[in-house]
Amino acid sequence: MDPDALAKAFVEHYYSTFDTNRNGLANLYQEGSMLTFEGQKIQGASSIVAKLTSLPFQQCHHSISTVDCQPSGVNAGMLVFVSGNLQLAGEQHTLKFSQMFHLIPTPQGSYYVLNDIFRLNYA
Amino acid sequence: MDPDALAKAFVEHYYSTFDTNRNGLANLYQEGSMLTFEGQKIQGASNIVAKLTSLPFQQCHHSISTVDCQPSGVNAGMLVFVSGNLQLAGEQHTLKFSQMFHLIPTPQGSYYVLNDIFRLNYA
Numbered sequence: 533m534d535p536d537a538l539a540k541a542f543v544e545h546y547y548s549t550f551d552t553n554r555n556g557l558a559n560l561y562q563e564g565s566m567l568t569f570e571g572q573k574i575q576g577a578s579s580i581v582a583k584l585t586s587l588p589f590q591q592c593h594h595s596i597s598t599v600d601c602q603p604s605g606v607n608a609g610m611l612v613f614v615s616g617n618l619q620l621a622g623e624q625h626t627l628k629f630s631q632m633f634h635l636i637p638t639p640q641g642s643y644y645v646l647n648d649i650f651r652l653n654y655a
Numbered sequence: 656m657d658p659d660a661l662a663k664a665f666v667e668h669y670y671s672t673f674d675t676n677r678n679g680l681a682n683l684y685q686e687g688s689m690l691t692f693e694g695q696k697i698q699g700a701s702n703i704v705a706k707l708t709s710l711p712f713q714q715c716h717h718s719i720s721t722v723d724c725q726p727s728g729v730n731a732g733m734l735v736f737v738s739g740n741l742q743l744a745g746e747q748h749t750l751k752f753s754q755m756f757h758l759i760p761t762p763q764g765s766y767y768v769l770n771d772i773f774r775l776n777y778a
Contacts, residue, residue, distance in 0.1 A: 568723045569738070600691045602770045604727065611734075613691070613755050613772040628776050630753035632736050633754060634727060647725045649736040653751050653776040 539601035539612045542635060542643060547594040547616075554585045560645050567648040580648070591621035594629075610635045610643070620651075628653040662724035662735045665758060665766060670717040670739075677708045683768050690771040701719070703771070714744035717752075733758045741775075751776040 549556045561567075561577035567584075568574075574583050596616040604611045612633045617626035634647035671678045684690075684700035690707075693699075697706050719739040727734045735756045740749035757770035 556741045559773075564728075566725045568725060571721065571723060573701075573725075593738070595665075598694065598774055600772045600774065602689045602691060602772060609728075611755070611757060611770050612771065613753075613774065615741060615753065615774050615776055628751075630736075630738065630774070630776060632734070632755045632772075634734060636728070641688055645699060646728055647734050649734065649755075651721055651723065651736065651738050651753070653738055653753060 535603065535610060536599075538643075539610060540599050541637050542612065542633070543596060543599050543614055546633075546645075547596065548583070551591075555581060557581055557584060560643075561648075562644050562646075565648065567650070569650050571651065583623050589620045593619045595619070595626075604634055607651055608637050609646070615653075658724050658726065658733060659722075661766075662733060663722050665735065665756070666719060666737055667721050669756075669768075670719065673707070674714075674716050678704060680704055680707060683766075684771075685769075688768055688771065690773070692773050693775065706736050712743045716742045718742070718749075727757055730770070731760050738776075 546607055558577050558581045561580050563576050565577055566575050567580045574580050594616055598615045600613045602611050603640060614631045616629060618629050619626045629652050631650045633645050635643040636646045670713045681700050681704045684703050686699050688700055690703045691697050692706060697703050717739055721738045723736045725734050737754045739752060741752050742749045752775050754773045756768050758766040761767055
């Protein structure tokens, strides 16, 4: 699979899981994984998923505008840079966001998220 | 220097150089460096600087809203994720942008940009 197609497939999987079953994201992180969510730094799969499941909304939908990827120079790792819009249930306007993932191959032939940085894009 | 302070210092240096002397950015890239600029993929320091100096504006100013950083797991490399506003000379409204850098230490004790991905944030 070419890197751009792989990055898009990962992004579709990540956000559809986020939008339907945030606990299911635990499989995509490991103990060394790091999330910076709006400036807050969190480490480890269980703490990251605890953060994501504690966000103050039950339902949301991510629509993706752009996906860019580059090889990170680490063991066939990949940097994925996403921009899009986040719709929260009951809110009229969407929120623009940008997010970057550093994906590392697993021995099983898949990828896990080592680095994850998320920011809403507002003035 | 702590990683957050180092990331902020790099960001200040990068954007002040971009805003005043884009050719000076050549020192921050190497032959293996990659830039994805609004989806266009460019490799190598000379091609990257050629792209940045060919942008259709002579003067601009970046004002930075947020800087987040995490260790990338590569040889003390650092991932830096920036959001801010770009003001082009003669334009009334600023453009929101997000950018990520993957910085790798050099033997001389500085950093170079291995990965650089830039996107304007519009609907």
